[in-house]
Amino acid sequence: MTHALWLRGDLRLADHAGFAKLAKLVESSVAFFNLDPGLRRSLTPHKREYLMAALADLDVQLEGRLTLFALDPATQLPALLASRGITTVYTHTSVGPGIRRRLNATSKALQDFGIVVEPLDTPYLLPPGTLSTKDSTPNSNNLGYRVYTPFFRAWRPLALATRPIETPSSLRLQCLARNFEPKAEVGRGGESIAHADLARFVNDRRSRYPTERDLPSRQSTSGLSAHLHFGTLHPRTIIASIGPDDEKFLSELAWRDFYADVLYRNPDAVDNELDIRFRSIQWRQAGDNPDLLGAWQLGRTGYPIVDAGMRELRATHLMHNRVRMITASFLVKDLHFDWRIGARYFEEQLLDGDLASNRMNWQWVAGTGTDAAPYFRVFNPTLQSKKFDPDGSYIRRWIPELASLSSDKIHAPSDHLDPTTLGYVTPIVNHRVERLDALARYANAKDNLVNSRKHD
Numbered sequence: 080m081t082h083a084l085w086l087r088g089d090l091r092l093a094d095h096a097g098f099a100k101l102a103k104l105v106e107s108s109v110a111f112f113n114l115d116p117g118l119r120r121s122l123t124p125h126k127r128e129y130l131m132a133a134l135a136d137l138d139v140q141l142e143g144r145l146t147l148f149a150l151d152p153a154t155q156l157p158a159l160l161a162s163r164g165i166t167t168v169y170t171h172t173s174v175g176p177g178i179r180r181r182l183n184a185t186s187k188a189l190q191d192f193g194i195v196v197e198p199l200d201t202p203y204l205l206p207p208g209t210l211s212t213k214d215s216t217p218n219s220n221n222l223g224y225r226v227y228t229p230f231f232r233a234w235r236p237l238a239l240a241t242r243p244i245e246t247p248s249s250l251r252l253q254c255l256a257r258n259f260e261p262k263a264e265v266g267r268g269g270e271s272i273a274h275a276d277l278a279r280f281v282n283d284r285r286s287r288y289p290t291e292r293d294l295p296s297r298q299s300t301s302g303l304s305a306h307l308h309f310g311t312l313h314p315r316t317i318i319a320s321i322g323p324d325d326e327k328f329l330s331e332l333a334w335r336d337f338y339a340d341v342l343y344r345n346p347d348a349v350d351n352e353l354d355i356r357f358r359s360i361q362w363r364q365a366g367d368n369p370d371l372l373g374a375w376q377l378g379r380t381g382y383p384i385v386d387a388g389m390r391e392l393r394a395t396h397l398m399h400n401r402v403r404m405i406t407a408s409f410l411v412k413d414l415h416f417d418w419r420i421g422a423r424y425f426e427e428q429l430l431d432g433d434l435a436s437n438r439m440n441w442q443w444v445a446g447t448g449t450d451a452a453p454y455f456r457v458f459n460p461t462l463q464s465k466k467f468d469p470d471g472s473y474i475r476r477w478i479p480e481l482a483s484l485s486s487d488k489i490h491a492p493s494d495h496l497d498p499t500t501l502g503y504v505t506p507i508v509n510h511r512v513e514r515l516d517a518l519a520r521y522a523n524a525k526d527n528l529v530n531s532r533k534h535d
């Protein structure tokens with residue numbers, strides 16, 4: 080036995096390059112997951128729950144032969160694999176700079192024990208770094224697309240040409256250890272559920288998606304983001320279930336690939352504004368006004384659509400995309416908090432919390448990223464609410480205090496009555512005033528850059 084598959088964010092059997100590779104071997108092999116101490120510490124309870132359910136599901140499919148380690152990746156893991164004669168480890172590649180650093184460190188430790196790590200496949204339709212703009216050489220490191228639309232045009236034919244990798248009919252796997260036992264306590268995660276959710280989308284929601292995807296009260300989006308994050312579903316499988324006519328949905332999958340590509344080429348973008356004009360914006364930090372920040376986190380801002388979204392997030396660990404945009408914009412442009420604070424909070428709370436999609440979307444909202452919303456476009460939460468939750472049913476679901484209000488009052492209750500009489504809150508800020516404050520902060524940052532260049 081010389082080959083092993085190291086499973087990380089690819090917890091599935093179907094459409095998996097690594098399992099397909101193992102199936103071709105004549106000798107037996109190992110498929111393992113390592114719940115190392117660092118990973119164990121960093122997992123939020125909801126992500127841990129999904130992970131355990133996904134491992135349990137995969138283990139059933141592998142007839143109990145999934146190897147489950149809880150080993151130090153720098154010392155114990157290489158020593159154990161080497162002692163069992165493993166010489167090659169397959170694993171997929173990742174885009175987050177932290178994960179890449181850890182993967183490189185482990186690969187080096189494995190090499191020191193004579194084990195070669197072979198990267199196989201990525202969680203994306205096109206491997207990040209594949210597409211380059213016309214005026215650059217292929218795969219050069221920093222000449223990727225900065226604008227989404229031309230990226231989409233180049234990406235579309237290649238993505239549609241991808242095909243799922245055949246699922247092996249049999250595997251000769253050996254289980255080396257069970258350092259922990261996965262339990263599907265709540266049954267929210269895993270490949271079987273991912274496929275059921277995909278079927279639900281294709282059969283029930285797909286036809287409504289183009290017209291209803293922006294309405295948070297309708298269940299019209301796919302709900303596949305967590306499955307994509309944990310790799311219980313590969314986007315190739317999704318593409319094979321939809322058609323080239325599902326343009327809107329296809330374009331959303333392209334955003335995922337686009338942001339992965341941007342982060343892969345610009346690892347600093349996790350913490351730094353991609354648009355350098357805005358690196359000196361005077362943001363509020365968490366300690367500057369903990370009450371305002373707490374009101375946003377708890378859904379007590381007095382802006383019902385914002386509060387509904389933040390309460391949905393805390394209750395379900397997911398939030399509708401339109402409402403993610405509204406709540407993020409409110410934090411950055413109405414409360415003037417640093418977008419990194421919001422991004423970190425989302426990562427703590429979200430089940431689909433994903434570095435590339437989350438950080439790049441936050442930068443989009445803040446107007447500091449690639450192809451971002453122009454900084455001077457400030458979402459008006461009340462108008463957004465009227466447009467995307469016209470009858471107020473999304474707000475009523477998450478803010479029971481406002482359930483008795485009619486749809487003409489529910490978007491801005493304080494314009495009609497004293498909301499505290501309902502147990503709700505008055506708005507913590509005035510949007511019109513804060514919009515001007517936000518514009519001034521952005522303008523100052525731009526002026527600072529011009530002035531500093533004059534003095535260079």
Ligand SMILES: Cc1cc2nc3c(=O)[nH]c(=O)nc-3n(C[C@H](O)[C@H](O)[C@H](O)COP(=O)(O)OP(=O)(O)OC[C@H]3O[C@@H](n4cnc5c(N)ncnc54)[C@H](O)[C@@H]3O)c2cc1C
Pocket residue numbers: 292300301302303304305307308331332334335338398399400401403404407425429431432433434436437438440441444
């Ligand atoms: C501030 C903010 C933070 C976000 N953080 C995350 C995150 O941590 N993880 C995450 O997966 N998505 C994130 N998104 C993108 C988007 O909100 C979610 O992917 C979407 O809501 C998931 O629901 P769904 O699977 O039903 O989406 P659908 O509408 O059914 O879309 C299908 C798939 O396309 C991809 N997708 C859709 N919209 C986007 C987008 N704007 N950017 C990147 N990929 C997209 C997702 O993989 C999604 O599952 C964020 C958006 C914003 C505005």
